[in-house]
Amino acid sequence: NYYAVIMAGGVGSRLWPVSTEKYPKQFHDLLGTGESLLQKTFKRINQLIPSENILIATNKCYEALVLEQLPNISTKQLLLEPVIRNTAPCILYAALKIKQQNEHAVMLVAPSDHWIENEPEFIKNIDTSLNSCTQKDMLLTLGVHPNHPNTGYGYIQFEENAAKIKKVTLFTEKPNLEKATQFLASGNYLWNAGIFVWSVVSIISAFKKHLPEMVGILDSESQLYNTPLEEEFINKNYKKCENISIDFGILEHSQKVYVLPINVGWDDLGTWNSLYKKLPKNNQQNSIVGAKSICNNASGNIVHTPHGKKVVIQGLHDFIVVEKDDVLIICPRKDEQDIKQLRAQAKDVF
Ligand code: GDD
Ligand code: MG
Known part of the structure; x- marks a missing residue:
């Protein structure tokens, strides 16, 4: 019942001029490892989730690039967005498509621009997350201990207790510097790693509550998903979706958000400083x-x-x-x- 969707449709504008609209950061081997960030992400996830259950969500214009870099996946695993609408619509689209195949599915949502130092520990945490979301109606995100007031991340305040997975009391996406500094000083905040786990049922019901118009659009003819008519339906309707991230659209509002703190050497390779840190x-x-x-x-x-x-x-x-x-x-x-x-x-x- 385990599935994953890798989000690979961003343009990586803070790494311009290397990352461009034509060839965004996820397709680059930014650290000289011999593999692009997308290839590394796929391999990492494939340690736990079978290849055929891993979907790639990206813009239509990157279809050829994805297939070139991941030659073993089938076109059925691609979610091709005709227009850029940020992460909320692509996650809803993926959840609906997966639910159509398997109502009991639990899905991992992973960005394609991350660095993970300790992969075995990461995989262990994902396994725990998938397991927990099989049993409980929650929206689970992985949290990372912050070390500077970065304004490009989401900040998570959580209930202090002995449980491994903690209830989130406040989620603030990309705060200004003043707020970020306050959060950091207060101590009981984590960064949102941007890696999520939930059952398709839980996330679709959160969309129904917080972004109902989007569900109205993408779920209007869900019998078409995984059929030859899916592409035509998406091409016609996807553009009607609001342009909003999952963080602003769902996580800031839902009462069902939980966090699993991780310590795996996580980094978002989104800016020149993040690369500087890793490069010799x-x-x-x-x-x-x-x-x-x-x-x-x-x-x-x-x-x-x-x-x-x-x-x-x-x-x-x-x-x-x-x-x-x-x-x-x-x-x-x-x-x-x-x-x-x-x-x-x-x-x-x-
Ligand atoms: N398919 C698709 N379509 N993917 C997209 C789109 C889109 O329209 N927009 C962005 N993505 C992909 C990016 O390629 C990246 O892999 C991932 O979604 C996250 O997007 P970013 O644009 O990199 O988000 P961010 O880094 O500013 O913020 C998110 O990640 C932070 C940690 O890395 C948020 O979740 C923050 O809360 C979080 O702290
Ligand atoms: Mg990012």
């Missing part, structure tokens, strides 16, 4: 990917020039210097969250 660095703490560079009186920089451009840097500290195709970006590491806006600005100007 020289004595001056510069991380250099690409051609040879000269760095005089320069430290803490991430220099990424995969096309072989030689870089000479003097007197620069804690900067992101990344070149890809015809774009060169130079930005302080502390402003990494602004790259999303810079990319949007560049799209308008160039």
